[in-house]
Amino acid sequence: MSLKTFAGGIHPPDNKQWSSHKAIEDCPLPAEFIVPLAQHIGAPSVACVEVGQQVSKGDEIGSAKGFVSVPVHAPTSGEVTAVENRPHPWGTSLPAVVIKADGEDRWSTELQPADPSELSPDEIIEKVRLAGVVGMGGAAFPAHVKMSPPPEKKISTLIFNGVECEPYLTADHRMMLEEPERILQGVALLQYVLGAEQVVIGIEANKPDAIALFEKHCAGTPVEVMPLQVKYPQGAEKQLIAAVTGKEVPSGGLPMDIGVAVHNVSTAAAITDAIIHGRPLIERVCTVTGPAIREPKNLRIRIGTPLSHLVEVCGGLVEEPGKIILGGPMMGFTQLGFDVPATRGTSGLLLLRAEDVSSHPESPCIRCARCVQACPINLLPTTIAAYARRDLLAEAAEYCAMDCIECGSCSYVCPSTIPLVQAIRYGKAAILAKKRSTQVS
Amino acid sequence: MSQQLYLSSSPHIHSGETTAKVMRAVIYSLLPACGVAVYFFGPSALSVLLIATLGCLATEVVCQRLMGQPVTIADGSAAITGILLALNLPPSSPWWMTLFGAVVAIAIGKQVYGGLGSNPFNPALVARVVLLISFPVQMTTWSAPAPFGSGLDLVTTATPLGEWKNAVMLTGQMPAEMQGSMMNYFLGNMPGSIGEISALALLLGAAYLFYRRILTWHIPTAFIGTVILLSGLFWLINPEKYPNPVFHMVTGGLILGAFFMATDMVTTPVSTRGMLLFGVGCGLLTVLIRLFGGYPEGVSFAILLMNAATPLIDRYTRPKTFGTLQQEKVQ
Numbered sequence: 001m002s003l004k005t006f007a008g009g010i011h012p013p014d015n016k017q018w019s020s021h022k023a024i025e026d027c028p029l030p031a032e033f034i035v036p037l038a039q040h041i042g043a044p045s046v047a048c049v050e051v052g053q054q055v056s057k058g059d060e061i062g063s064a065k066g067f068v069s070v071p072v073h074a075p076t077s078g079e080v081t082a083v084e085n086r087p088h089p090w091g092t093s094l095p096a097v098v099i100k101a102d103g104e105d106r107w108s109t110e111l112q113p114a115d116p117s118e119l120s121p122d123e124i125i126e127k128v129r130l131a132g133v134v135g136m137g138g139a140a141f142p143a144h145v146k147m148s149p150p151p152e153k154k155i156s157t158l159i160f161n162g163v164e165c166e167p168y169l170t171a172d173h174r175m176m177l178e179e180p181e182r183i184l185q186g187v188a189l190l191q192y193v194l195g196a197e198q199v200v201i202g203i204e205a206n207k208p209d210a211i212a213l214f215e216k217h218c219a220g221t222p223v224e225v226m227p228l229q230v231k232y233p234q235g236a237e238k239q240l241i242a243a244v245t246g247k248e249v250p251s252g253g254l255p256m257d258i259g260v261a262v263h264n265v266s267t268a269a270a271i272t273d274a275i276i277h278g279r280p281l282i283e284r285v286c287t288v289t290g291p292a293i294r295e296p297k298n299l300r301i302r303i304g305t306p307l308s309h310l311v312e313v314c315g316g317l318v319e320e321p322g323k324i325i326l327g328g329p330m331m332g333f334t335q336l337g338f339d340v341p342a343t344r345g346t347s348g349l350l351l352l353r354a355e356d357v358s359s360h361p362e363s364p365c366i367r368c369a370r371c372v373q374a375c376p377i378n379l380l381p382t383t384i385a386a387y388a389r390r391d392l393l394a395e396a397a398e399y400c401a402m403d404c405i406e407c408g409s410c411s412y413v414c415p416s417t418i419p420l421v422q423a424i425r426y427g428k429a430a431i432l433a434k435k436r437s438t439q440v441s
Numbered sequence: 442m443s444q445q446l447y448l449s450s451s452p453h454i455h456s457g458e459t460t461a462k463v464m465r466a467v468i469y470s471l472l473p474a475c476g477v478a479v480y481f482f483g484p485s486a487l488s489v490l491l492i493a494t495l496g497c498l499a500t501e502v503v504c505q506r507l508m509g510q511p512v513t514i515a516d517g518s519a520a521i522t523g524i525l526l527a528l529n530l531p532p533s534s535p536w537w538m539t540l541f542g543a544v545v546a547i548a549i550g551k552q553v554y555g556g557l558g559s560n561p562f563n564p565a566l567v568a569r570v571v572l573l574i575s576f577p578v579q580m581t582t583w584s585a586p587a588p589f590g591s592g593l594d595l596v597t598t599a600t601p602l603g604e605w606k607n608a609v610m611l612t613g614q615m616p617a618e619m620q621g622s623m624m625n626y627f628l629g630n631m632p633g634s635i636g637e638i639s640a641l642a643l644l645l646g647a648a649y650l651f652y653r654r655i656l657t658w659h660i661p662t663a664f665i666g667t668v669i670l671l672s673g674l675f676w677l678i679n680p681e682k683y684p685n686p687v688f689h690m691v692t693g694g695l696i697l698g699a700f701f702m703a704t705d706m707v708t709t710p711v712s713t714r715g716m717l718l719f720g721v722g723c724g725l726l727t728v729l730i731r732l733f734g735g736y737p738e739g740v741s742f743a744i745l746l747m748n749a750a751t752p753l754i755d756r757y758t759r760p761k762t763f764g765t766l767q768q769e770k771v772q
Contacts, residue, residue: 010456012454012456167454238763238764242763248763248764248766249764250764250765251762251763251764251765252764253764321446322445322446322447323446323447323448323449323453324446325453327451329451329452329453329454330451330452330453330454331451331452332451332453333450333451334447334448334449334450334453336446336448337446350453352453352454354445354447356454357447357453357454358447359455360455360459363459363460363513363516363557364556364557364558364559365558366460366463366518366557366558366706366707367558367706367707367708367709367711368463368706369706369711369712369716370458372711372712372760373657373713376763377762377763377764378760378761378762378763379760379762380711380712380759380760382711399759400762400765403762403763403764406451408451408452411452411455412452412454412455412456413456413458414455415456415458415459415460415462415463416459416460416558417455417459421450421451421452422449422450425450
């Protein structure tokens, strides 16, 4: 039987062998945490602690601002030593709360476990929001927003993303192997809240152990485990939905428009913690890997742990890295150094050597159409990129530049090493900026 | 941090495939056909191959120097044009004609448009057609093969397609007896241009390109499929007059054209639907020219005409953006 998948996409070497067999380790606590107030898509939270204040683990230190926003919590107990701008993984300096750990790692006494059977869906959504749960796949979109679709949008299919299609990363894989119950409790909670009839966990076929384990756990339950062909970017929301249901999310629309909601398996685990244990999102599993790190590991890290600490815990560097990447090699963000902290979206810290990232000089497009075949959105990347680079924004938009999901498949396959997705990304930003300026004037 | 640290937006890894690697693979894929040509036609084929290739490389250097651009012959694309041009010429081509063809291919077929990636027409075919119109005698003087070691000299004769066309023009009938057998046609033991003679050697090269994922099946399949269907239709209507589809396949330049000329990435559509349409168009035009045109062979003209249609095909076969098909159905 051939496994399901989506159209287009690429097959980069998955390089998961560095860390896929390594059990999750608790990362020792650093002396100081830098907790950014902006860690999610949407409005950043606002600091609600002062310098000198003592905090307990799980205390709210940043308050949510608006609906698409979540609070931020203290990752350990200690003293607030600064509330100021600090280097942020997004590339600029952004407000952060700096906490000096007191070593006691004492939980706040206000956190209360709850019996989910006594909670209404709305109470669960509110608890998820207060716990600061965001999508753990990397995009960090507030989970409670996806749990509260408008009443006219009925969710019939709930999909859990266990794909982890980014090369190198193994955090979700280890979570599925080591904590299936914690994930499945969250799955049940989400199914209860959304009232979905169909629940599917999509896992790529390169994780046969996780597939077998979940099939065992889900036998006799309404949850279906669906093995998927190995292909990047299957973990992208629209591509995963297409692979599982065969349906396409309308251009410019949301999954809820076709009655689907997608959550990451690790997000389900975070929801379990929030509801059943009453614990906010202050830790996650992060894969520290790549040829430049001595000992690749899957670490359970507290949010706000500086990257330098993670490097130290993994035995230091084999050689000076050529590139420091937060996330995977296809969609992750490069960093200037190790002084930035890990955030809720930090699924991996990837250290590549200079020889892994040196690239050929660009040459002219030979219209080989590899980008066209690779594009999971059926765009003409080379055409859009050519328009975007000449600032022909109307033409780029006409060729559906705004539909691009920036997966990078086009740049990966281009034999002329043209920065296709980079040019399209620029074009998208320019189109949005133009739209905003015309709305203002 | 002492060493250089790269900062860039994603993706941070690359497939490792480069234009030069693609071009090199195409050159390798043409070597069997070159070998067969030298076996059957001897030193004359070798000299045409060398003059065309070196001529193309030299023209590219001169053009780029004159325009003050970096010289890019290392990318292999000019060498491919040279080899393909030679494969499209008769083995008895005089040296000056071959050289003229090479200059036309690179200067007029490629560099005037802006070089690699910008030319609308297949440069080798532009040169072949210019030569065919300018030097009709030299371009239609064909040699019977004289395999290496056979002691035969190259003698002037007609190609199988030319043989058929002459007979049909004169008598309205197929020739009573063709000189060659289908198996000889397939192996390359027939008169013809340097590269078109051995279907076997060409298919071997094409198989390598498929294996390297440089060729996709769309254009060759649509092209050859259309030729088989259409020529088969005429053959069924009047087998006395029209040759059978296998004859169409193994004689003339169909295999060379379908696998190596009509699949030139620069001058063909980018979407799969566009490629299929392009191939069907090439097939239709080839059969029409072969059966009803003034020339016995129509592959070059067919591909050039479809090259001209490529921008139009690209415009009308743009792939449907993800999530727009169902939206239309809903509305």
